[in-house]
Amino acid sequence: MRAAFVKQVARECGFALAGIARAVPAAEAAYFHDWVDAGFAGAMGYLTDHRAGVRDDPRHLLPSARSVLCVAKLYNTPPAASADTIPAGHGWVSRYAWGEDYHEVIRRDLEQVVERLRAASPEPFEARICVDTAPLLERAYAQAAGLGWIAKNTCLINEDIGSWVFLGEVLLSLDLDSDVPPPDRCGTCTRCIDACPTQAIVPTGRVPEWALDARRCISYFTIELRGNIPDEHRGGMGNHIFGCDVCQDVCPWNRRAPVTADAAFAPTHFAPPLEELGVLPPEEFRARFRHSPVTRARYRGFLRNVAIAMGNSGEARFREPLERLASSDDPVVARHAHWALGRILEEQTA
Ligand code: SF4
Ligand code: SF4
Structure with a gap:
């Protein structure tokens, strides 16, 4: 089967971007371990326990994997609001959570991709769908598959559509031609670093120059952290009640981000x-x-x-x-x- 056909099927199943990476250890695996060792993952046990090692190689998830189909689905919807522009006394819910749970939506659409590939393939093949919760360095593979670059705010940014996207992957036993990563286009910009209300994007003194310290991040506090939020960061949380989009809102690559027509992401939980x-x-x-x-x-x-x-x-x-x-x-x-x-x-x- 040809890579171009696989990517075409993914696009026909509702994904804005599709690319292929090789199912080998990602170059970023060592950096991920350093990040965990520095304590930046905070209390997120699923990043620091035995699953940290599983992330080193996609073949731990599917031994026969040869290729990783990486996809991105747009979730940006109107209104073009931010935490600063909603009325006083309302809470900011991160844009990605305005609609339905994306795990279900992405999985459903990836199942359709696999079904269509199976119907078209002369040979049987193995496939494993991964959506966020699987121990896979998904941004690293998405970057390797040409979907975008891992930016200073640690999001994957695509030059044409920005960063309001959900990522998903299918590990495939098929040997497909892989794509190449695009250049990093953050350049000298530091908008996300300057705008972060809790200074969670910190210098590393090495390459990559910036890392996200989850222990200072509003998304981590409001979504992942169980128990007490440190006193010194509560004031910086402002009106955020679930997640934080500040470092994406200020990013110039999101200025002309397209919006999705997918009803699943309609803004049901916008600023309650x-x-x-x-x-x-x-x-x-x-x-x-x-x-x-x-x-x-x-x-x-x-x-x-x-x-x-x-x-x-x-x-x-x-x-x-x-x-x-x-x-x-x-x-x-x-x-x-x-x-x-x-x-x-x-x-x-x-
Ligand atoms: S999500 Fe918010 S708190 Fe976390 S790094 Fe981005 S701007 Fe900072
Ligand atoms: S705001 Fe600037 S530095 Fe931050 S992710 Fe966007 S382009 Fe990169």
């Missing part, structure tokens, strides 16, 4: 009012976010984030819901609500 979220009982949280990536924060983490955003608003109207959260049986929620009440008091007495 904090007032509503602060009183959500657990069952309503589950029902409201059932098919959304927001469930990853879990109920207690989500209320914790909402409490911080209420505190950062400085608005007196949030005192009452925060007092209720401060009397929660959950110590994490109660602790962050107390902090938020103190923040509002400071603001009111300033």
Whole structure:
């Protein structure tokens, strides 16, 4: 089977970009281990445990793999808003979580790709679909497959469509011609580094020059971190209640980013009012976010984030819901609500 045909099928199945990388250890594998060893992964056990070694070679996931089909799907939808432009008292949900859970959408579309390849292939072949959760250095393979470059903000950026894309891969036992990585086009730009509210993009003193220290990143705090968010970073979190898009919002390569017409990514959870979220009982949280990536924060983490955003608003109207959260049986929620009440008091007495 020819690589061009495989990529064409992927595009016909709804992927904006498709490319082929060889199923061999990625050049970035050593850097990944250094990053983990430096502690930058924080408490994300799935990056630091035995799965860290699995990431070294895609053949740990599919021994017969010869090629990696890498795809990218657009998720950018209107409105062209950012955390700075939403009304006061609303919470910022990262753009990627406005619609349905992308894992399900990407997997469904990749299954269709594999089905069509099987129907067209004269020979049987093995395939394994990977979507984010598989231990694979997906940005490294996407870069090797020519989809874009790994930028200073650590996102994969494509010169034509920017970085509002989900990545997915299919490991294939087929031997396909591979693509070549594009040049790094960050140049001397430092917009993402300068704009990061918590200074999470840190210098490394080596190549690559910048690394993301998850222990300072709002996305990590609001999505991945269970328990206490360090005091010193709560103020910098502003109105973010799930994820953070600042380093992508300011990137010049996203200025003309195309939008998707895929109904799955329609903005269902765009900037919800904090007032509503602060009183959500657990069952309503589950029902409201059932098919959304927001469930990853879990109920207690989500209320914790909402409490911080209420505190950062400085608005007196949030005192009452925060007092209720401060009397929660959950110590994490109660602790962050107390902090938020103190923040509002400071603001009111300033
Ligand atoms: S996601 Fe937000 S906090 Fe994290 S590096 Fe980007 S701008 Fe900084
Ligand atoms: S903002 Fe500038 S430095 Fe950051 S990722 Fe975009 S182009 Fe690269």
